[in-house]
Amino acid sequence: MGRGFFSFLRNNTIALLALFVALGGTTYAATKLPRNSVGSNQVINGSLKKADLSGTAISGLKGTKGVRGTPGPPGGRGPTGANGARGLRGVTGGSGPTGAQGLQGVQGVQGPPGPVDVYTNYGTIHSMAQGTTQTIASVTVPAGRYSLSAAVEFNENDGDGKTGILECTFVAGGTVHTERGYGVTNPTITMPVIGDVTLTFTTTIFLRCQAILRTMGARGGMIATRVDSITPSS
Numbered sequence: 001m002g003r004g005f006f007s008f009l010r011n012n013t014i015a016l017l018a019l020f021v022a023l024g025g026t027t028y029a030a031t032k033l034p035r036n037s038v039g040s041n042q043v044i045n046g047s048l049k050k051a052d053l054s055g056t057a058i059s060g061l062k063g064t065k066g067v068r069g070t071p072g073p074p075g076g077r078g079p080t081g082a083n084g085a086r087g088l089r090g091v092t093g094g095s096g097p098t099g100a101q102g103l104q105g106v107q108g109v110q111g112p113p114g115p116v117d118v119y120t121n122y123g124t125i126h127s128m129a130q131g132t133t134q135t136i137a138s139v140t141v142p143a144g145r146y147s148l149s150a151a152v153e154f155n156e157n158d159g160d161g162k163t164g165i166l167e168c169t170f171v172a173g174g175t176v177h178t179e180r181g182y183g184v185t186n187p188t189i190t191m192p193v194i195g196d197v198t199l200t201f202t203t204t205i206f207l208r209c210q211a212i213l214r215t216m217g218a219r220g221g222m223i224a225t226r227v228d229s230i231t232p233s234s
Helices: 002-011 013-032 055-060
Strands: 118-122 126-128 133-141 144-156 165-171 175-179 181-184 188-199 203-213 216-227
Touching: 118 133, 126 133, 126 203, 133 144, 133 216, 144 165, 144 203, 165 175, 165 188, 165 216, 188 203, 203 216
Parallel strands: none
Antiparallel strands: 118 216, 126 216, 133 203, 144 188, 144 216, 165 181, 165 203, 175 188
16 A cells, blocks of 8 residues: 555656645635735625725716606595694784775655644634633644743723733643733733643644633734653742
8 A cells, every 4th residue: 555655646746746836825815915906806706795895886886867757646635633723813903094985875765754843823813802711823733742832912902991901821631831921901912921731642722811801802823842851940
């Protein structure tokens, strides 16, 4: 066996020397390579990681930005959010300028005549024998409150110049407050008569006079004025 081994060495001396040099050169390359001396030929495909690459190499891996894709369909409507807190009340603004005056409206239809407030009557001359009473004037008025006034002109009717006396007052269906007129001929005078009355229905108010002494001639007129209220003086 010893002869065979040495015979193998003699026959393969050159081959074994070449193998020794090859193995020795690989070890040297693995342990003695200069910095940054490994190129693409020395790298096994797929063996490098991102950390093994330089910044320039990493930048070179990025391609040109592609065309923007078509927008996708809109998403479904989300749930309604809760109401927010109520804001503070704003400051009241100043008054605006006065607007222009509007056009005058169309005149309305004339209403029906209102109730009459003053009623008058002017009588004729009456001759009254002593002790008789006659109506000198009268007015018919609707319900309401009325202030009454009258004036009676009278004289002694016999023509003998003797004194005559006449008394006049208002008469109506309601309560009448009156200041009687009382006069003595001298020979002819005008006598005032005043009063008031409150009526609850349509009524005729009379001015009546009585010849107290001698036959008298008299003529009078009266006015009834409707008022809201009557307050007698004290």
